[in-house]
Amino acid sequence: MVEPLLEVENLRVEFFTPSGPLCAVDDVSFTIGRGEIVGLAGESGSGKSTIAQAILRILQPPAIITGGAVRFEGEDLLGMSSAELDRVRWSQLALVFQSAMNALSPVMRIGEQIADVVVAHGQGTWAEALERAADMLTLVGIDRDRLRSYPHELSGGMRQRVMIAVALVLKPKLLMMDEPTTALDVVVQKEILAQIRELKDELGFSVLFITHDLPLMLELTDRLAILYGGRLAEMAPTSELIADAQHPYTRGLLASSPALFGPRSELSGIAGSPPNLGSLPSGCRFHPRCGEVIDRCRDESPELLALGTAPRVSPHLAACHLLGAAS
Amino acid sequence: MSAWRYALRRLGFYLIAAWAALTLNFFIPRMMPGDPATSMFARFKGKLQPEALDALREAFGLVEGPLWEQYLMYLKHVAQGEFGISVAYFPAPVESVILTGMGWTLLLAGMAVVISFTLGTVLGALAAWKRRTWIDGILPPAFVLLGAFPYFWLAMVALYVFGFVLGVAPLRHAYDDTLDPGFTWAFISSVVQHAILPALTIVAATVGGWLLSMRNTMIGVLGEDYVTVAQAKGLSRARVFFRYAVRNALLPNVTGFGMALGFVISGSLLTEIVFSYPGQGYLLIQAVRTQDYPLMQGLFLMITLAVLAANWFVDLAYMWLDPRTGSEVGA
Numbered sequence: 001m002v003e004p005l006l007e008v009e010n011l012r013v014e015f016f017t018p019s020g021p022l023c024a025v026d027d028v029s030f031t032i033g034r035g036e037i038v039g040l041a042g043e044s045g046s047g048k049s050t051i052a053q054a055i056l057r058i059l060q061p062p063a064i065i066t067g068g069a070v071r072f073e074g075e076d077l078l079g080m081s082s083a084e085l086d087r088v089r090w091s092q093l094a095l096v097f098q099s100a101m102n103a104l105s106p107v108m109r110i111g112e113q114i115a116d117v118v119v120a121h122g123q124g125t126w127a128e129a130l131e132r133a134a135d136m137l138t139l140v141g142i143d144r145d146r147l148r149s150y151p152h153e154l155s156g157g158m159r160q161r162v163m164i165a166v167a168l169v170l171k172p173k174l175l176m177m178d179e180p181t182t183a184l185d186v187v188v189q190k191e192i193l194a195q196i197r198e199l200k201d202e203l204g205f206s207v208l209f210i211t212h213d214l215p216l217m218l219e220l221t222d223r224l225a226i227l228y229g230g231r232l233a234e235m236a237p238t239s240e241l242i243a244d245a246q247h248p249y250t251r252g253l254l255a256s257s258p259a260l261f262g263p264r265s266e267l268s269g270i271a272g273s274p275p276n277l278g279s280l281p282s283g284c285r286f287h288p289r290c291g292e293v294i295d296r297c298r299d300e301s302p303e304l305l306a307l308g309t310a311p312r313v314s315p316h317l318a319a320c321h322l323l324g325a326a327s
Numbered sequence: 328m329s330a331w332r333y334a335l336r337r338l339g340f341y342l343i344a345a346w347a348a349l350t351l352n353f354f355i356p357r358m359m360p361g362d363p364a365t366s367m368f369a370r371f372k373g374k375l376q377p378e379a380l381d382a383l384r385e386a387f388g389l390v391e392g393p394l395w396e397q398y399l400m401y402l403k404h405v406a407q408g409e410f411g412i413s414v415a416y417f418p419a420p421v422e423s424v425i426l427t428g429m430g431w432t433l434l435l436a437g438m439a440v441v442i443s444f445t446l447g448t449v450l451g452a453l454a455a456w457k458r459r460t461w462i463d464g465i466l467p468p469a470f471v472l473l474g475a476f477p478y479f480w481l482a483m484v485a486l487y488v489f490g491f492v493l494g495v496a497p498l499r500h501a502y503d504d505t506l507d508p509g510f511t512w513a514f515i516s517s518v519v520q521h522a523i524l525p526a527l528t529i530v531a532a533t534v535g536g537w538l539l540s541m542r543n544t545m546i547g548v549l550g551e552d553y554v555t556v557a558q559a560k561g562l563s564r565a566r567v568f569f570r571y572a573v574r575n576a577l578l579p580n581v582t583g584f585g586m587a588l589g590f591v592i593s594g595s596l597l598t599e600i601v602f603s604y605p606g607q608g609y610l611l612i613q614a615v616r617t618q619d620y621p622l623m624q625g626l627f628l629m630i631t632l633a634v635l636a637a638n639w640f641v642d643l644a645y646m647w648l649d650p651r652t653g654s655e656v657g658a
Contacts, residue, residue: 061459086562091561104556106575116566
């Protein structure tokens with residue numbers, strides 16, 4: 001089997017708060033193959049942003065990685081020294097933040113903020129770096145004269161494009177995007193997503209796409225992971241997930257967003273609210289909101305199991321007792 | 328709006344404020360009962376020359392003629408830098424008295440403010456960067472404690488210990504009286520010796536404020552996404568610290584620095600009294616004691632203008648430091 005680009009194995013992240021540790025990411029494992037677009041979906045507090053920041057190791061205290069492994073092309077990111085980490089960061093994996101307004105320093109020209117990555121990684125002089133920054137701007141559809149603009153002189157959509165230019169300037173192999181289009185209107189959102197797909201075909205990077213916007217995910221991703229309360233609830237190739245969702249939570253999510261095409265269907269939400277990490281329910285974390293709850297769900301946490309018996313490269317995984325009960 | 332238009336608009340605003348101050352300075356003596364010049368002349372019981380009375384009258388603008396004519400005359404004198412004759416330092420003109428005092432004040436308080444600002448800002452930034460280490464545990468409380476003492480007490484203790492008991496610092500004045508002022512090694516080293524202790528007391532008393540405000544702003548900035556992005560970009564620690572964090576956290580402190588510079592001209596009143604340092608603050612006390620109205624008026628005017636000028640310089644510095652200044656809101 002081909003080695004995946006990124007392997008996350010049993011990742012565990014805890015927030016050390018005054019009232020005791022909270023486990024924000026609990027035993028999460030997944031892989032991303034070369035050229036693949038993987039989605040990470042879940043409600044607020046499900047741990048999706050924390051996972052991306054843990055992979056880049058930019059979590060700020062009180063959040064601390066307390067277990068697991070993250071391997072990038074076989075190299076263990078969690079065991080790296082900070083000098084090794086600086087070398088790998090951005091040249092191999094880059095992250096686009098949710099709010100581009102806050103992700104760019106307001107007192108620096110955008111050209112400098114793109115070019116300083118190039119210089120820091122020893123890939124050229126300032127003049128060369130600025131030239132490359134201008135090329136990147138053109139690539140993301142911004143006039144190269146904008147190099148000398150300050151962030152406040154750009155619109156929200158343009159700033160997000162600038163962030164994508166910052167992320168791609170070193171041609172990383174993995175681009176992580178944490179809700180990159182949430183703050184933008186739908187038209188701009190469409191344009192930017194189309195652009196990412198185009199750039200991906202051109203540059204050949206993999207994408208880890210994080211959002212709570214499920215319809216967007218269904219359109220964009222090859223594979224999709226659904227997080228609930230810091231744990232993986234289900235993971236499968238996207239088309240399979242739409243057609244054959246196993247976890248009641250996934251089905252609830254799918255039923256709560258309207259389909260643009262096809263027959264009209266009644267929309268339904270999921271009752272209740274996301275779990276509080278400070279007082280997680282016993283057994284399956286979803287059981288208090290689950291419509292199909294059985295006794296076992298209250299006491300025993302379900303394991304993430306593969307569907308079917310034949311081994312597959314991208315198996316359909318789900319963590320629900322009902323699977324075992326049905327088979 | 329262009330940067331230049333913004334700078335000019337601000338300048339216009341400060342000019343209007345300066346004009347208002349000048350006008351108040353003209354009318355306030357006229358609202359007082361009696362004629363300050365005559366009453367002052369009487370108080371000196373013939374010790375003043377008759378010319379001095381004329382000079383005093385002119386200094387107050389109490390020349391013959393209608394009020395508007397007096398007002399224009401006053402403005403003309405101010406524009407020429409003439410504030411009349413000092414009573415306390417008779418017969419020296421006020422402007423030359425102020426100029427001498429200003430030199431010493433700029434040297435002492437100016438340097439002290441610059442040192443205090445630089446030191447406090449650097450230490451504050453470091454404390455925030457090294458949060459949860461001993462640096463942040465010790466520095467801010469120590470300097471804040473130092474700044475919490477009444478300043479005059481701190482200054483007198485320093486003068487007593489270093490000047491009187493240990494004898495390592497001079498007790499008074501800006502330089503050794505036996506020396507002739509000039510560009511000589513002996514004179515300059517004497518000036519430095521006399522300035523060190525008062526300057527240190529100012530720094531000790533004010534550095535905590537700079538440190539604390541910089542530390543707090545810096546902690547806010549360090550939580551911003553752009554600092555996290557800068558780290559994730561694999562930039563050097565130094566670049567993340569200076570170019571991304573400090574550069575953004577500096578802005579509020581610069582405002583405070585400008586204000587502090589403006590008030591330097593009024594002299595560090597208490598410092599100059601405790602150390603008998605012949606700066607503006609010392610002059611102001613002398614002027615009040617001797618009811619030297621021309622000198623007081625001249626000093627107040629200088630202080631007002633200095634604060635306004637400092638504010639304008641801060642505006643200019645801000646234009647350069649923060650590109651958002653002067654641009655349309657919501658652009």
